[in-house]
Amino acid sequence: MIRSTELVAAIEAAISAADRPFHLERADAAPGGCIHRAYILQGSGNRYFAKFNAASQADTFAAEADGLTALAAAGARVPSSLCRGTAGAQAFHVLEYLDLGHQGDPAALARTLAAVHAVHCESYGWPRDNYIGTSPQCNRRSVSWFQFWGEARLASQLELAGRNRMGPTLARKGERLIAALPRLLGSHAPAPSMLHGDLWSGNAGFLADGTPVIFDPAVYCGDSEADLAMTELFGGFAPVFYSAYREIAPPAPGYPVRKTLYNLYHVLNHANLFGGAYAGQAERMMDQLLAETG
Numbered sequence: 001m002i003r004s005t006e007l008v009a010a011i012e013a014a015i016s017a018a019d020r021p022f023h024l025e026r027a028d029a030a031p032g033g034c035i036h037r038a039y040i041l042q043g044s045g046n047r048y049f050a051k052f053n054a055a056s057q058a059d060t061f062a063a064e065a066d067g068l069t070a071l072a073a074a075g076a077r078v079p080s081s082l083c084r085g086t087a088g089a090q091a092f093h094v095l096e097y098l099d100l101g102h103q104g105d106p107a108a109l110a111r112t113l114a115a116v117h118a119v120h121c122e123s124y125g126w127p128r129d130n131y132i133g134t135s136p137q138c139n140r141r142s143v144s145w146f147q148f149w150g151e152a153r154l155a156s157q158l159e160l161a162g163r164n165r166m167g168p169t170l171a172r173k174g175e176r177l178i179a180a181l182p183r184l185l186g187s188h189a190p191a192p193s194m195l196h197g198d199l200w201s202g203n204a205g206f207l208a209d210g211t212p213v214i215f216d217p218a219v220y221c222g223d224s225e226a227d228l229a230m231t232e233l234f235g236g237f238a239p240v241f242y243s244a245y246r247e248i249a250p251p252a253p254g255y256p257v258r259k260t261l262y263n264l265y266h267v268l269n270h271a272n273l274f275g276g277a278y279a280g281q282a283e284r285m286m287d288q289l290l291a292e293t294g
Contacts, residue, residue, distance in 0.1 A: 002027045010087035018083035047097040055086045061093035063130035067217030074119045104206025107244035114248040119194040121221035124148040132218045146185035150178040157268035173286040180293040190223040200234045229259040
């Protein structure tokens with residue numbers, strides 16, 4: 001339950017200004033999520049989905065709203081961002097409530113993703129930095145894909161790993177891998193496509209009519225294969241998802257190696273966020289990629 005009267009007043013005022021008059025009658029904790037606290041808010045005959053965190057995390061909500069707006073403009077069904085703000089030590093983000101399930105058409109989800117990827121940008125990156133989980137995600141624009149991936153993705157995570165005292169072996173292998181990127185990616189010049197940036201099965205669902213919905217983005221413009229690779233990282237989607245996507249946008253030759261390279265970023269981020277065995281997994285992925293360079 002939300003106990004702060006200051007926070008309740010701020011939420012009621014923000015929703016009333018953004019949508020319709022609202023008086024909070026009930027707040028039920030929503031399942032899932034390891035970054036923010038989530039609730040389903042009910043009152044005045046309406047329901048909303050709301051996320052809460054410390055006020056210092058308010059920019060993560062601004063980045064989320066920016067990403068959702070971009071994905072919606074690209075044709076994806078997303079929960080609309082209604083309002084956000086702070087009250088005392090708390091930040092909040094109120095979104096459209098959608099009753100989501102896991103039953104739907106994976107092929108339709110694949111077509112949604114392909115449509116997002118068909119939106120092209122002038123360069124790699126994004127107008128603003130954002131977050132992958134709670135880790136800062138650098139989106140400094142670049143016209144070189146391998147430089148962007150080395151500097152804005154791998155180097156940023158390796159720097160964070162150093163601050164988290166993950167050891168010199170990971171750092172040394174990471175430096176060698178970044179130096180090898182011209183050989184791994186130098187001839188690969190993908191169109192800068194709009195990406196969800198953090199797409200796995202936990203960040204997608206379906207409405208009752210089967211419409212696919214994607215959420216919790218970390219958007220930027222890059223290789224569409226980076227999104228496709230991450231869908232395979234944590235269990236993946238049904239086989240029909242991949243066959244439908246490949247009918248529209250088949251991966252270029254060499255994708256299996258690039259899949260490992262792109263997913264290394266997410267494994268490094270999990271090591272920085274959660275520790276555990278992820279650092280060892282990242283080192284094994286680096287070994288595999290370095291072996292590809294001879």
